Amino acid sequence: MGDLLSSRADVRDIYSGFAGEPLHEPRMPRPGPAASARLPVQDGAGYWDVVRLYDHLLVCVADSSYNDDYILPIHVPEDLVSLRFVVAGAVGLQDAGPNAMRVEKGHASVLTLPADGDFDLNIHGRERLTSLTLHLHAGKLASVMGMEPDELPSSLRNIDLPSQGFHHLGMRLTHGMEAAVRDIVSASFQGSLRQRYLEAKVMEVLCLLVDAVETSERGERSAPPLRHADRDGLYAARDILIAEFAEPPTIDALARRVGLNRTKLQRGFKEMFGATVFEFCLAQRMELARGLLLDGGMTISEIAEAVGYEHPTNFTAAFRRRFNALPKDYRRG
16 A cells, blocks of 8 residues: 555545546556555544545545544535444434434444435544444445345345435444454554555455345345335334433334334334344433533433433443443543
């Protein structure tokens, strides 16, 4: 790989080139050193590496932390598929409308981003982020892997298409995925040797992803696919949980309110949003608690009650599991 540069202009140039018309076959290495840049974190520590391995594949490696919450506006000029593998911290993405997702520690995400879309990338302050992100032109996942589209699992094949709008497939990282991402972050290779290493490890991560999705699909083939009406009900369930997360309805009560049976609600919610109903409510609680702590206008006991905890000690334990920090250590100043 060529010299790692250190300006935002270098990163913009790489992204702009990635959005342009591809010149080569999906897996054909680009002539000369891979376009690459290292962007040190301002107002924090660590870095982001951005590498364009192939015309259709852009790689982002993050090992960073920010002193405060970080929001990065993103414009997507064409249909993209983004694969994120998060081994520490969390990354969120949302548009100006109802579309939003978050990839937590220990999870992977396959996300379609529609052309001409504007999004905000959200990263928590005071929290280390270690992740690998792969951006591909929509419809090129199979060819980048040297496969035919019909060799991909159906859920990946169906999501890796142009004009998909905003769709998200979430899953837990396998041990192999996590180990491969950590290897990429910690590798000390330089120059062309690092480029070859990165190509090999990225392909390993993609193979592990495909294998995990295939395994999941084999276990779910007996379950009927979600209908359009089912998806509408699941979006309604999500909206109810966002509004009532401090005192959420029971699974049975929620299923009745959105017109789904218990099994379809639980399976479909995890399939569509990458988390169980409980995990989703917990994430909402902790996000609100975190914001209230940073605002500094309430006591910890008041915050615990506001997010649905009767006993502050239970809130403190849940907060520490989530952010690896005590609430009292999370205030500004």
